[in-house]
Amino acid sequence: MRNIIRAQNYQAKNDIVIIAALFIIGTLSVISPLFNEIPFNEWTGSIYALNSDKTILLYIVLIITTRVCGWDQSDKTINYELLAGHSRLSVFFGRIITSFIWAGVPCIVLMFVPLAVFSLINGWGYSVDLSWVIIRYLLAVLPILRVICELALLTFIIRNGGLSTILGFVFIGIIVILTMVIETVADKEMTWQLGVSNLMVLSSFSDYSYGYVNGEDVMIYNSSLEPSVIAGTVAASALMGGISLLIGGVLFKKTDMK
Amino acid sequence: MSEILIDAEHLGKQYMKKKAVSDASFQIKEGMICGLIGPNGAGKTTIMKMLGGLVLPTEGKITLFGKTSENELAKARGRMCFMIETPYAKENLNARENLEKQRIQRGISDKSRIDEVLKIVGLPDVGKKPVKHYSLGMRQRLGIAIALLSSPEIMILDEPINGLDPEGIVEIRELLLKLNREQHITIVISSHILSELSLLCTDYIFINKGRILQTLSASELKAVCREYYHIGTDNNALAEKILSENLGLTQYETERDGSIRLYDGFDDMVRISRTLYENGVTPTTLCVNEANLEQYYMNMVGDSDAEHNKSAELSGEK
Secondary structure, eight states, rough: OHHHHHHHHHHHTOHHHHHHHHHHHHHHHGGGGGTTTOGGGGHHHHHHHHHHHHHTTHHHHHHHHIIIIHHHHHHTTHHHEEEEETTHHHHHHHHHHHHHHIIHHHHHHHHHHHHHHHHHHHOOOOOSHHHHHHHHHHHHHHHHHHHHHHHHHHHHHOHHHHHHHHHHHHHHHHHHHHHHHHHHHHOOOOOOHHHHHHHHHHOOOOEEEEEETTTEEEEEEEOOOOOHHHHHHHHHHHHHHHHHHHHHHHHHHOOOOO | OOEEEEEEEEEEOOOOOOEEHHHHHHHOOOOOOEEOOTTTTTTHHHHHOOOOOOOOOOOEEEEETTBHHHHHHHHHHHHHHHHHEEEEOOSSSHHHHHHHHHHHHHOOOOHHHHHHHHHHHTTTTOOOBBBOOOOOHHHHHHHHHHHHTTSSSSSEEESSTTTTTHHOOOOHHHHHHHHHHSSSOOEEOOOOHHHHHHHOSEEEEEEEEEEEEEEEHHHHHHHOOOOOEEEESSHHHHHIIIIIIISOOOOOOOTTSSSSEOOOOGGGGGHHHHHHTTTTTTTEEEEEEEEEEHHHHHHHHHHHHHHHHHHHHHHHHH
């Protein structure tokens, strides 16, 4: 498995699609507060946390996971790994770990590093609480890893990287819209039930109150999380991620390769 | 005595409605160059995929280097190399990058092995051109180079010379012979170009409609593909009667078109043709032939198809 991961890392470094996805989507994520018309010079750490779009990172997860797990089925890379003597489970989990490395780690970096940079430049600010933001972002890693496992399962079932990417785009888009509709119409918050909505909840702040800072009335957002959301995030991510890996591994072990 | 490297016992593969391979048993011994011969859809690629672990057999057992369990078979495949259906390479990478990736994936620490295999297959100056710009011949060579990286003991090659020009075919043949003789690599190869296989193989496995029809060595094949007279007449049935009753010649076969293949009487052809003529049979064709692999194969497949159709008819009648 270690050799498969090393080979996949070598391949990913030379893959223009992966590099482009990281660069383009990463850039969009970092500059996303601009879409809320927040001037760049006002980007404190808390303003950045409040206004940056983290759900866009799911598209990095989608493109890279389906690329690593699916495109190598189309061009027989996975076949030749099996023919070289690697076990089916090594091939499967090798790709999961590669997806964690190339999709999960960049997402973590893109969440924390801009936050740290803008805090260093303009200070933290007062809009949201720093410690709760760190807790939220640390928890957000779990649904990201969960979505990687679920997308890997989808890709190993479909066995086509392109089709999995398209279906994944559609699926994420539907979930995002559905989550907003349910919250608006039914006044019911989707939290940990789906990985996508879980990430949305952890990275967004809605309740606020007014405070008085430096002689000005300001909006201060409630940054804390309900214990049920925290527990649900951990449990659902572990459970759904684990189930996806179990089903994916068993299916792949029994599947005839094309 | 040569070691048995691959032992397939009653191997079978059933898909939903179709049995792709049925009751296939064969052995590959150390040092062989074994030709797997059969028409399209015969089951050659399915057998190779089962040996490679890409397709799971529904019947039978595979033993590789004496190992049978799933984990042991996976490890045993590390001592083999495969080129199945199309030669493998990542299109966006060049030859060296593909080989480097494979080197890492197989845990080969010696980086100089890349230069070695490129030299062996005749691609030492391949440059930085991505594989998507390679000709078929270059891709085949690169596929073989990738296969050779891990210094395999067995090569399983599925139609490696298909689509190559005559020069390319000769080069691949000479390369495989060299690998077998100098590096003692055992080779299992399938191809439709039977004339090439006859120049290469030490053993043959004939397969049709998922069943192994026959296995024989090159020397056994030579013995059965002996010299014969090809006799065509205006009344072949009567000619056969005359040969056996009037001339006492019984070493003959009837070809599919009705003409006769006579294996004896080589010193008596004048008497044979005169006797036929005197009994009202006019010879239209009379020549000496030697059966080759292609003819042997065509006859075998034809007989197999006839037998298969007959069984199918009988099953239908029942």
